[in-house]
Amino acid sequence: MFSGAQISLYPMSDDFVRIILDAVQALDPYRDRFRIETDDVSTLIVGPPEDLFPAMRDVFVRAAHSGVHCVLSAAVSRGCPGEPDDPICTPISGAGNALPLAERIEAACAHVADAAFTGQHVAAQFSLYPLGEGHHMDEIYGCIDFLKSSGVFDCSKNFCTKLGGDAGAVFATLSEAFLRFGDARGHVALDITVSANSPSKRA
Template sequence: MFSGAQISLYPMSDDFIGIILGAIKALDPYRPHFRIETDDVSTLIVGPPEQLFPAMRDLFVAAAQTGAHCVLSATVSRGCPGEPDDPICTPQNDMSSALPLSDRIDAAREAVAAAPWTGQAIAAQFSLYPLGVGHHMDEIYGCIDFLKNSGVFDRPKNFCTRLKGDAGPVFATLAEAFLRFGAPEGHVTLDLTVSANSPSAKV
């Protein structure tokens, strides 16, 4: 399997360079498990699928805790048929994605309930795409069922779902949606935008 994310971080601050460089240090604990490549558009992180969202969480929280309005944009993928299998992407934990849908929904809720809090409030919107043929709509409806009872569900929007709350449970919810829904060996992608400290939230 191949799993990874293309991420871009946008601090709305004159000190955007300092905020970005400071936040990137939050990825240091993940570097032994990841291949990380940065260019002038985005940063690619390739590695175990269950570590992708904790890494993004720590990166984003480090930037957001400066108090600046920050946005993270990411495209996350696992099982892409156009990418070669990579041993670095071997899951470190058994996510039991082959379990019946109802069991996966329960396991996802338990994982979010146990997620550590960071003290950083965020909002996120995302779209999940379990690609391929078969019962993909069952997977999407199952994911929606999980999201509505995740504790961070805010509301549905056109083409996406909005989450709101502490960064810990929000990123845990995103991880569970990505890891537990869709065929275990299928191609699943997730399109994500996260925001913190937005002035729009005060209007």
């Protein structure tokens, strides 16, 4: 299986170079588990699906702790048939995708409740795409039911769902949506935007 994320970090500051380079150091503990490639648009992280969101959380929280308005944009994918299998991408472990939706929702909520507290409030919006054949709308509706019980649900918007809360719980919620909904061996993609310290929120 192939799993990874293309991430771009945008600190709204003249000091953006230092903030980005400092934030990327948060990937250091994950480097033995990831293949990481950076160009002038984004950074690709390829590795075990359950490690993708903790890594993105750590990068974003480190940047957001600068106090400036920061945005993370990410395209996350697992099981893409157009990508070759990569031995660094271990199969999903313990997500229980074969369980009934109700049991997956309950387990996902329990994982979010146990998420580490970071002290950094964030807002996020994302869309889930379980691709391929099958009852994909059942999976989407099940994920929405989970989101509404996650403790970080804000509102439904056109084309996406908005979350808000501590970064630990928000990124855990995104991770659970990625791991538990859609075929465990199928192609699932998420489109994510996360924001912190927004002047619009303060206004």
